[in-house]
Amino acid sequence: MARKKQYNETEVIEKAMRLFWRNGYESTSVRMLEKEMGINQFSIYASFKNKEGVFLESIKLYNTRIKAITDTLEKSNNGVVGIKDYFLDFLDFSREGAIFKGCLVTNTVNEIKEDANPVIMAALKRFSLNIRVLFVRNLKQDDQRGVEEIEAQADYLMNALLGLSISSKVFNEAQLKSIIKITFLHL
Amino acid sequence: MARKKQYNETEVIEKAMRLFWRNGYESTSVRMLEKEMGINQFSIYASFKNKEGVFLESIKLYNTRIKAITDTLEKSNNGVVGIKDYFLDFLDFSREGAIFKGCLVTNTVNEIKEDANPVIMAALKRFSLNIRVLFVRNLKQDDQRGVEEIEAQADYLMNALLGLSISSKVFNEAQLKSIIKITFLHL
């Protein structure tokens, strides 16, 4: 009995995600989202409740997009080699042409304050923790490390991965690949 | 023939720097600076021109504060061992009690957009580049690496250092020290 939506919610979230990825959370205004998503503020709030809602949906979409890579890591049986492949795959995933945008999640973790955005922060931490779990799982496959060593190396790898999110805005592709290469030497 | 300033410019910048360090650039408002610095907005603008001016002075002060550590690195003759000491010294420097605040420069690089704040970005990049120069210098001391290897390892170390700025908000002290330890196993 009523009018139809003139937009597809998945399609507009795709556009929102790209904007957040390029721009960050705080410095992306609802007015910018309006233009990028191609719909009115009213429709944004009707569909996603508020700006936080738009971002949480963007993270969900980001998750499904990066799933191809994490799935490969999850299915891999190559131990630390599988993790290295994940690093390289991620670099490719985070690229838009010649520009590396880093990880949407890491970028946002770095930007927002936990006490100002607890819900978003929780979602982001969940995401990061899942990756660390996969690192531990793969490190166990190699069957030559003790439990403590595995935990320490997982932290080390997380640190390198977090670093890549910043480095990818400063270094070029050859440098980034070289960083990954050295990161996995002797591991 | 005129009234005297009721505040010391160096002292109020000290307070501004601490606030920026804790809070970041964008999310520190001039009203917050007013309260923290203990002076009126008029005085802020009279002394430092604008918010950007306050930040640039804060970076200068940060530079003199961290100088003790970089000086140690500059004077060290221990090659890669000197760099590792720098990492550990920095961890201590960036700590406020039990809380690690990361590097003011790295935090801000991560936060601001280059085209919105080109002057600030330039100052931050200059800072980072100086550190990388010291890394290269120390790597050369060990007298066992080729030129290409040295450049690659300097990038690798910058990546780890950048990572530490994020990691220090997620991991505890023991984990951070363990990350540093493993980072230098690879050189």
Place this chain on the structure above:
DNA sequence: CCAATAACTAAGCAGTTGCTTAGATTTAAC
């Protein structure tokens, strides 16, 4: 074709941002 319902547009809300300005107050040379 009509009435009910949802989606649309656009104006506007209060609160915050960086920054400025008008006017009062303090200082110090004469």
Place this chain on the structure above:
DNA sequence: GTTAAATCTAAGCAACTGCTTAGTTATTGG
């Protein structure tokens, strides 16, 4: 003591923030 200059306070500026609301337009079952 008067006067000129710099510093102070506090109010206010336009532009922006996330979000809401009043009113119009489109859709569809009866």
